[in-house]
Amino acid sequence: MLVVVATTAFLLLLTSAAGAGGCKPHERDALLAFKDGFRKDPAGLLASWQRGGGHELMTQEDCCRWRGVRCSNRTGHGHVHVVKLDLRNDHVDAKAAALAGEIGHSLVSLQHLKHLDLSMNNLMGSTGHLPEFLGSLRSLRYLNLSGIRFSGMVPPQLGNLSNLQYLDLSITVTAHIHQEGQGMAPLPLLYSMDLSWLSHLSSLQYLNLNGVNLSTVLDWPHELNMVPSLKILSLSSCSLQSANQYLPQLSLTQLEMLDLSNNDFNHPAEFSWIWNLTSLKYLNLSSTSLYGQIPNALGDMLFLQVLDFSYSDEEDSVGRSVSKKGNMCTMEVNLKNLCNLQVLDLDYRLANGSITEIFERLPQCSPNKLKEIHLASNNLTGVLPNWIGKLTSLVTLDLFNNYITGQVPSEIGMLTNLTNLYLHYNHLDDVLTEKHFAHLTSLKSIYLCYNNLTIVVDPEWLPPFRLKKAYFTSCLMGPKFPAWLQSQVDIVAIAMIDAGIHDAFPNWFSTTFSKATVMEISSNQIGGELPTNMETMSLERLFLDSNQISGQIPQMPRNLILLDISNNHITGHVPQSICGLQNLDGLDLSNNLLEGEFPLCSGMSNMSFLRISNNSFFGNFPSFLQGWTELIMLDLSWNEFSGSLPTWIGNFSKLEFLRLKHNMFSGNIPDSITKLRELAHLGLASNTMSGAIPQYLSNLTAMMKKHSTVNHEERLSGCDYKSSVSMKGWELVYNKENVTVVTIDLSSNLLTGLWLVYCTLLFRKSWRVAYFCFLDNVCDKVCVIAAVCWAKLTGRTG
Secondary structure (H helix, E strand, O other): OOOOOOOOHHHHHOEOOHHHOOOOHHHHHHHHHHHHOEEEOOOOOOOOOOOOOOOOOHHHHOHHHOOOEEEEOOOOOOOOEEEEEEOOOOOOOHHHHOOEEEOOHHHHHOOOOOEEEOOOOEOEOOOOEOOHHHHHOOOOOEEEOOOOOOEEEOOHHHHHOOOOOEEEOOOOHHHOOEOOOOOEOOOOEEEOOOOHHHHHOOOOOEEEOOOOEOOOOOOHHHHHOOOOOOOEEEOOOOOOOOOOOOOOOOOOOOOOEEEOOOOOOOOEHHHOHHHHOOOOOEEEOOOOOOEEEOOHHHHHOOOOOEEEOOOOOOEOOOOOEOOOOOOOEEOOOOOOOOOOOOEEEOOOOEOOEEHHHHHHOOOOOOOOOOOEEEOOOOOEEOOOOHHHHHOOOOOEEEOOOOOOEEOOOHHHHHOOOOOEEEOOOOEEEEEEOHHHHOOOOOOOEEEOOOOEEEEOOOOOOOOOOOOOEEEOOOOEOOOOOOHHHHHOOOOOEEEOOOOOOOOEOOOOHHHHOOOOOEEEOOOOOOEEEOOOOHHHOOOOEEEOOOOEEEEOOOOOOOOOOEEEOOOOEEEEOOOHHHHHOOOOOEEEOOOOEEEEOOOOOOOOOOOOEEEOOOOEEEEEOOHHHHHOOOOOEEEOOOOEEEEOOOHHHHHOOOOOEEEOOOOEEEEOOOHHHHHOOOOOEEEOOOOEEEEEOOOOHHHOHHHHOOOOOOOOOOOOOOOOOOOOOOOOOOEEEEOOEEEEOOEEEOOOOEEEOHHHHHHHHHHOOOOOOOEEEOOOOOOOOHHHHHHHHHHHHHOOOO
């Protein structure tokens, strides 16, 4: 939310100098020499920078006409000089368009240069250092080198730029530019051990050092206090150690915006000098480790418009992981006099508190300017106040993941500006009617999941809003499919899991939700056939599992990435049209009444998850799977597949779960199966497989690793890449450490040589396999031998 300060009025007086003789030859030569320092210009930014000659056009000779160059004759000498050089990389794909090379020393010839912007390029040069000679450009008022991944020390020579008003040396995530011939460039190592040079910049109004390591600058507040002209100061992710230094006289009386987020402050919040900056309009202390009571001095910051004191476990502005240290603060401060406050963000910050009391301390000015209230994950209890309708400017109300009880005040329906309402994961217990939504004309996102809420409205009710995101999981909305949703034609994401719907899909389903990309309507009792015309929908993730859907599979949306229609009563053959879903990554058709051979879907090379278990599919092991090299889970169990397993089954280099049990596979287990280095679960039980088990099965190195459930941002319903064995989730103590259960199930086959494999596995102490089932094969003596092996390994007898 940083505001760019207008540095000087000279920007309005720039001229091309075409009628005044053009640029000076020595300045043109300096720019051409500067250009020679670039080894890459993929966007052709400097294509116009050419030396004219003979009958060449004047525009080639006159550097004032070159792209990114501006000249002015208002330099105090009546002559035309280059005053602005703007080569900022604003391309959408900044990585691909970045200039590459170095900042050449020839720039020192541009002594009238007032504005230099080289940001978001790859100009570290061979040394990687920020050039010291930039400190000799004494006319500079604006210097922006943000996003250039310099290393080394910030040169104190920058303190010579006494006219400087704007300085930005920050590094951001969007500046992760690939270096030539390499992968992602390492994180920047730009640092400073001394900020005393800042005191010479008496005109400086804007300073952004985000991502510069200042961990050893313990007196940083004193150094900044020597620059009273500062209006905007951003030191996010600078590894600052504390903000509790004693400042006998605070000189930063003009400071309006302060960003100290993602730093290592680890002391009581009330001991910081920050709260004495009463001129502040914007204060960002997010993801700092300040703790204890939020001081009462906050209530005296009368100009404050934005307070971000949240905590986050996301990445910081330079891509470094910030771990959440827990809820650290309490809040008893009275904010009633902060009449300018627009944004209050305390997400993940409070140890506990009462939502009722916090709301009573909010600004109660007229008109109320509060636009955003963020209080997610703060262990808040209590009930929402009825006077919430007085917050007439409110745009976002985020109370996610607390312990708020009671009813949702119907007065919330008076908030005509409310756009985002997040009440999910609380203990609210209420029946919501038309009154709760009566005047929510701006509402776009509503999250009511995981409360005890029921929505009861008239079947003819027409909502005043047009939602984009609607999450009603666990809210009772049935038994009829909610008719009011027919008007919500802008929906892009909707979830109505376990919503008590006992109905068929309405005939307007595909049309109304044509823009939706995410849809989750699982765990209801929706019957009848799947909607018609689904192929015209924009869906990418569709979850209709655990309903009572019948009929056959129609043509599905062509952009699907994940499709889960498991646990229904769907019949017939899988249509060939499924193979046309070229973006499909996960497919779950399990627990239906499907039959026949699975269609030849050889082109679906992105597939990582296929589960079609518990149907009546038959035929050989599907040959088209040979091209599905991205597979992580393959489950063909409880069908009627037959024949032998192909030798190319060992080509699934990423496969973690292979379940083929309860089919009619025969023949040997291919030796190539031992190449599946990521395999954590192998289920071949209840087939008619014979022969010796592969000698090197113990080479499945993934079974030597500790496996944990991977959390996927997008749920795949029941398809969560977990092994559904009876021992799932168990852990046992082995060799004085916890190991997670992984499985090999070869039971009820005609295999031989099991005792050798079992003993090998047990004797390899690094193995973490905790469940083997080899029973009902040719040699039942494996159980006795296994017991002897285990006794010898553990030193136990009996």
